[in-house]
Amino acid sequence: MPRSAARLASAAAALAVASAVFAERPNAVAQWWAPGDGRTLPATTSFTNEHGRTGILNTGGAIDTHGQPFFEPIGTNGRACVTCHQPADAMSLSVDSVRARWDASGGKDPLFASIDGANCPHLPQAERASHSLLLDRGLLRVFLPWPPRARDGSVVAPEFTLEVVRDPTGCNTHPVYGLKSATPTVSVYRRPRPVANLKYVTAAEFGVGPFNLKDSQPAPRDPATGKLVNQNLMADAREPTLTTQAISAALTHLEMRKAPTANVLERIVGFESQIYAAQSFDTGAGDLAEPGGPQALGPAALAAGRTSVLGNNTTAYVFPIGDVWRTVPRNGDAVHDAQAAARESIARGHDVFFFRTFWIKDAMHINTVGLGNPIKRTCSTCHGMHMTGMDTANGWMDIGTTNLPWATEKPLSPWAKEAPEMPLFKVTCDKAPAPHPFLGRVIYTQDPGRALITGRCNDVGTIVLQQFRGLAARAPYFSNGSARTLRELVDFYDRRFNIQYSDAEKQDLVNFLSTL
Amino acid sequence: MSTARLSTAIACLTFAAAAGAATPPANHRNFISCPIVRDTPTVPCWLAEYGGELYYLGIQTDVSAEFHPPLLGHKVLVEGTVKDGPRICGGIVLEPLKISPLAELDGTCNTILPAEEQYTVPFAPRPPGPSGGRLAFDAAPGSPRTAPPPLTGPQEFALYYDFGMLVGGRHSGILSRIYDYASSQRKPKLAITCHRGSTLLSDGALIVEREDLASDRARELVKLLHGAGLEAETRVEGVAALAPADGNADWRERSCVVRVEP
Numbered sequence: 001m002p003r004s005a006a007r008l009a010s011a012a013a014a015l016a017v018a019s020a021v022f023a024e025r026p027n028a029v030a031q032w033w034a035p036g037d038g039r040t041l042p043a044t045t046s047f048t049n050e051h052g053r054t055g056i057l058n059t060g061g062a063i064d065t066h067g068q069p070f071f072e073p074i075g076t077n078g079r080a081c082v083t084c085h086q087p088a089d090a091m092s093l094s095v096d097s098v099r100a101r102w103d104a105s106g107g108k109d110p111l112f113a114s115i116d117g118a119n120c121p122h123l124p125q126a127e128r129a130s131h132s133l134l135l136d137r138g139l140l141r142v143f144l145p146w147p148p149r150a151r152d153g154s155v156v157a158p159e160f161t162l163e164v165v166r167d168p169t170g171c172n173t174h175p176v177y178g179l180k181s182a183t184p185t186v187s188v189y190r191r192p193r194p195v196a197n198l199k200y201v202t203a204a205e206f207g208v209g210p211f212n213l214k215d216s217q218p219a220p221r222d223p224a225t226g227k228l229v230n231q232n233l234m235a236d237a238r239e240p241t242l243t244t245q246a247i248s249a250a251l252t253h254l255e256m257r258k259a260p261t262a263n264v265l266e267r268i269v270g271f272e273s274q275i276y277a278a279q280s281f282d283t284g285a286g287d288l289a290e291p292g293g294p295q296a297l298g299p300a301a302l303a304a305g306r307t308s309v310l311g312n313n314t315t316a317y318v319f320p321i322g323d324v325w326r327t328v329p330r331n332g333d334a335v336h337d338a339q340a341a342a343r344e345s346i347a348r349g350h351d352v353f354f355f356r357t358f359w360i361k362d363a364m365h366i367n368t369v370g371l372g373n374p375i376k377r378t379c380s381t382c383h384g385m386h387m388t389g390m391d392t393a394n395g396w397m398d399i400g401t402t403n404l405p406w407a408t409e410k411p412l413s414p415w416a417k418e419a420p421e422m423p424l425f426k427v428t429c430d431k432a433p434a435p436h437p438f439l440g441r442v443i444y445t446q447d448p449g450r451a452l453i454t455g456r457c458n459d460v461g462t463i464v465l466q467q468f469r470g471l472a473a474r475a476p477y478f479s480n481g482s483a484r485t486l487r488e489l490v491d492f493y494d495r496r497f498n499i500q501y502s503d504a505e506k507q508d509l510v511n512f513l514s515t516l
Numbered sequence: 517m518s519t520a521r522l523s524t525a526i527a528c529l530t531f532a533a534a535a536g537a538a539t540p541p542a543n544h545r546n547f548i549s550c551p552i553v554r555d556t557p558t559v560p561c562w563l564a565e566y567g568g569e570l571y572y573l574g575i576q577t578d579v580s581a582e583f584h585p586p587l588l589g590h591k592v593l594v595e596g597t598v599k600d601g602p603r604i605c606g607g608i609v610l611e612p613l614k615i616s617p618l619a620e621l622d623g624t625c626n627t628i629l630p631a632e633e634q635y636t637v638p639f640a641p642r643p644p645g646p647s648g649g650r651l652a653f654d655a656a657p658g659s660p661r662t663a664p665p666p667l668t669g670p671q672e673f674a675l676y677y678d679f680g681m682l683v684g685g686r687h688s689g690i691l692s693r694i695y696d697y698a699s700s701q702r703k704p705k706l707a708i709t710c711h712r713g714s715t716l717l718s719d720g721a722l723i724v725e726r727e728d729l730a731s732d733r734a735r736e737l738v739k740l741l742h743g744a745g746l747e748a749e750t751r752v753e754g755v756a757a758l759a760p761a762d763g764n765a766d767w768r769e770r771s772c773v774v775r776v777e778p
Contacts, residue, residue, distance in 0.1 A: 210695045210744045211688040213579075218744035315649035357644050359628070362589065369685045372576055372585025374553065374628070376560050378645040434619035434681060437587060 028100035031088035035073040035080035035110065038066035044299075046280050047088035051472035051514040055280030055289070056087050056196075057299035063271070069264045070271045075254025078110030081246075081268060084140065084192040084253065090277040090470025091196040095138040095481070102128070102135055115255055116141040120171035120187065133169065133421060137481030139189035140253070141171065144238075144452050146184045151220070151240075158455030159430050162186065165444065166424035188447040189422065190235050190479045196277035197302050197469050200388045202242060204230040205308035207393035214365045214394060215458065231394040235463050235479045238453045242269045276302040277470040282515050284342030285325075294321030294346075297515055302387055302469065311386030318380045318389055319468075319516065321350050342511065349512025353379045358499040362438040364398040365462055373438075379493075382465065389468035389516075396462040399496060401478045402447040403439065403461030406496050408482040422446040422480060429457035436460065446480055472514040486510045538716055540763025543598045545571060545610055546717045548618070550625035551586035554605050556637050559644045560628075561605035562586060564594050566718070571596070572607030573615060575637050576644065580651035584686060587617045588625050593679045593723070595715060595767050605635045614767040616679035667697050670777045675737075677770040679715065680725055682736050694774050695744055701778040706741070706750040710734040713769030716761040725770065730754035733772050741774075748776075 031047050033039070043061045046053040065071035070081040085091045101109040112131050114121040117140065123130035133139040148156040164172045164179055171187040172178050179186060208230045212219050219228050220240045231237040239245040246268045250256040260268070276299040280289050289298025296305075296319040311318035325347040328340035360366060361374035366382055375381070382397060383389035391397070400406025410418045425448060429441040436443060436457050443460050451459035463479045471477070476484045483489035487510050494501045501509070540546055547566040551573070554561050562573040562585045571594065574583035586592040596610025603609065641652040673694045675687055683691070698704040710733040712725040731754025738750055759769050 209688060209692045211691045211740065212685075213688050214685045216683045216685055216688040216691055216740065218740055221745070313647040313649045317646075355645050367587065370579045370581070370584040372553075372562065373587035373589065375576055375585075376555065376644040380646055435621060437617075437619075437621070438589060440621050 028088075028094075028096050029104050031086075032097060032101060032104075033071070033082050033086055033088070035071065035078060035083055037071065038064070040064050041087065045087070047473065049088075049094075049473045052279060052283045052288075053281040054088070054090050054470050054473040055278060055299045056091070057276040057303055058274055059276065059303050060271075060274040068267060068271060069260065070268050073110070073254075074260065074264065075250060075256040077113040077115065077255045079113060079254050081195070081249065081254075083111050085195040087277075088473065090194050090473035091275060092194040092470070092474040093138060093192045094474045095136070095476055095484075098134055098138055102131070107131070113255070116143070116253060119169035119189075120174060120177055122174055122177065123170070133189050133481075137189070137421070138191050138476055139481050140192060141169075141187050142190050142235075143171075143177070143185050143187045143252075146179060146186045146452070148453055148455050151223070156453075156455045158451075159433050159457045160451070160455070160460070161428045162448070163426040163428070164423065165426050166420060166422075168419065168421055169423065172423050172425075186425075186448070186452055187423070188452070189481075190447070191476070191481050193234065193466060194277060194470055194474065195272050196275045197388060197467060198242065198272055198275075200302075200305070200307050200385060201232050201390065201467060202230065203307035204228055206310060212394045214369050215456075217454070217456075219394070230392075231396075232390055232464055236450045236453050237394065237396060237464050242272055246272075276300070277473075278302055279470060279472045279515050282342065282346075284339065284511070285346055285515065286339050286342075288515050292324065294325060296320045296387060305387040307386075308392065309386035310384055310392050312380045312384035316386050318354065318384060318386060319350060320386075321347065323347075345508045345511045346515050347512075348505075349508035349510070352501070352505050352509045353383075353512060356499075356501075356505065358497050360497060363400075364436070364438060364458060366397050366399075368437055368458075383468065385467075387469075389465075391465045395465045396450040396459065397465065398449070398461040398463070399493075400461075401463060401482060401492070402445050402449060402480055404444040407446050407480075408492070427451070427457070427460050429460075433457055449479075468513065468516045471516055486513050489513075538722075538760075538762060539720065540716050540718050541597075544596070544718065544763050545598060546593075546595045546715055546763050546766070547719070548591050548593050548717070548723075550622065550627065551588065551590075551592045551615075551617075552627045552629060553588065554629040554635060555631040556605070556635055557631055558637060559640045559642075561607075561635070561637055563605060563607045564592060566594070570607040572604040572609045573613060575605075575640055577641055577652035578647070580653040582653070583613070584615075586615055588628070589621055589623065590617045590619075591622050591625055592617050593715065595765070605637065612765075614765075616681070616767070619680055668778075670775060671697055673697075673774045673776070675772045675774070676767065677733065677772075679713070679723070679767075679770060680729070682733060683740065691740060691744075694776065695741060695746055698741070698748055698776045699746055701776070703778075704746075704748040705777040706748045707753075707775040707777070708734050708737050708750065708772060709753045709755065709775075710737070710772035711755045711769050712758065713766060713771075714758050714761040715766040716763035718763070722761060724758065727756050728754075730756050737772055737774065 041063050043058050046055045073080050084093045101111050111117055114125050118130050119133050147158050150156055167173045208228050222229055222241050229240040243265050246265050247259045250260050278299045280298050309316050325343035328343050330337045357376050357378055359374040360377055367373035385392045410420045425445050427443040435441045445461045448460050450462040477489045490506050490509050549564050552563040559576040561575045564571050593616040596613035599609040599611040710730045712729040714724040734752045734754040
């Protein structure tokens, strides 16, 4: 073979490999927004993903990101907020993007900073295996003091003891970073949440009072204003406001030496508050935000929508899509008819989400809030916030994503090739409080969730519900990245609650979720 | 189930001989058993069996309801009065009714009965899924809403508890009312008095809450109210002494009263 032909073949082979790697996200490299890029973020833009395109709407208009602290590496490790809140990933971070950055940078992108972009800082940072949870599940290390600390720094006396049963990352048993170190620390691994549509996430006009609706514990307040907050920020609701979250993130994820200035915080929060993200184009159904189309779809609908509205009813709806796609006429044109079929599937998927009943059983902070155990309800019972599918009240629940026996675990057997990836903790609740109503006094969990903040036995494994918008752009799902695809997410629910979805229902539901 | 077996199964309860061989009222049904769910074409209904008879407790609605259904996986203390009239879901209706899911887990409480044609709940205020636009027991749109008169002067707020339990989610409303009223005063004073209770069961057995529960309830209220930011001089009393139980609304003793003085 002539040398030029050999080079061509080699290049073609490389291209084939690259195509295979990025088949689901053809522009994963090109769409990456690096800290300090200085690009302009248009008022509206979109990014491709496997289901179509995700739209980003900046209600403040186009901005020059040069000097905008959300986009600048204001810490010491080269990261910016945008590192883990990528516009192409609906302001979150997809595992496709993570892998693309690893390959493009040889693992040297600031995303992989040892503090939390590695399974543990002590591991050899050049090795892929040291970053496996980020590369395989999109997880960042969240390290929290044990026992918990209140916001004033005082120690919260936990209702339970915590033991490390399994430690694949080595972090929880490490003499410097672990639970028995000089500064006892728990490391759990969680997905970054989307920094978009935050007017919904932070709204506090419904279901928020001096005491949490679900357990009557005192509700936190904004330290700056004294106003009550809704506790839907972050997986464990540990930060009350966008400002305190930005401070915490700057000091940890960005490794700033001291907290950002008030001006920097104001600019970060100001930017975060004007960004809306949602799928805007579906490869099957076409333009999701076309005039006269389903009113809930697309980022502009989110910008215009009402906050603090309970949508679990047939007046507001969680995701109002109307009837326009319920029956779409066919005209014999193959392209048109395929699009019509896709739109009808989305409408059916909405109805599966909204109307398909099943028994919700043994779910802490849903079956215990006065509804009974079990309750015969639908997805929208828990995912009831209008336009986002979050909870309107303080939104942490345990549906078994991190607590055994429901959490997804690698099977252990002589024939298994894969080892467990996640840490496993044994929680032993004190005898004085009532036992956890569904799990008793001994609980095994991959992530104690909210209980790492409150120290309460009933909060073990509870995680704040995430918003449903921009899902197509930001796989994997659940706080521990245990569902690689929307189908796996649906399968988890089907398994957990014995819903007995048909294959058609599952596909319709996936099609619906991917348009949000 | 005999009293002896029951006391073994439910370690948290203290059984005592009923003082003076008290007899509960004949039309009352005070018992501990597993709750049972019966599906219907709409919302499920809740039942419990006692003495070979099935009793109707209520239906699933939503958080606006007075009746909060029990929990499978736990036995439930039922304190009710037999109501004349047709059965619902196959059970004799108990009204008024107070139920308390017991704290300890019991895996034998796991019965979900399938829907049967003859069991329907046409009076259900909402379907099992999305509502028609309001919670089950909220005022209908357009109906006159009468705001409660503003509170003035000393006020007492009563909290009632499930058997053996501390504050739960259902108390957030009353706690908020206490907080709102007290925090609207310039120098509020709180007097918190808590009790534990006992219940005379229909079989003559007496179940008693643990002795330190009254003081635990009082301490918890102080912690919650102060934790919410209420600054008030607070006097606390946990009354360990038991009022005699007669099987007639004994649940009223499981309570705290918070008196707010401006």
